[in-house]
Amino acid sequence: MLSDLGNVVMTTQEACHYLRISRPTYLKYLYTGKIRGVKVGKGWKVLKSELDHFLTGG
Numbered sequence: 579m580l581s582d583l584g585n586v587v588m589t590t591q592e593a594c595h596y597l598r599i600s601r602p603t604y605l606k607y608l609y610t611g612k613i614r615g616v617k618v619g620k621g622w623k624v625l626k627s628e629l630d631h632f633l634t635g636g
Contacts, residue, residue: 586626593624597633607632 615624
């Protein structure tokens, strides 16, 4: 995990584990905009705070 001013940047694998969802479901949420992330090379990066926001229904 990388850190940026106290915000943790998570990979797809880490995010799926954190959310307890499958990779296809996670990618669907990214592509539909339910989770905001950034495509870096072949993978995605997302802030843990964004995942927490998603979990609280935001």
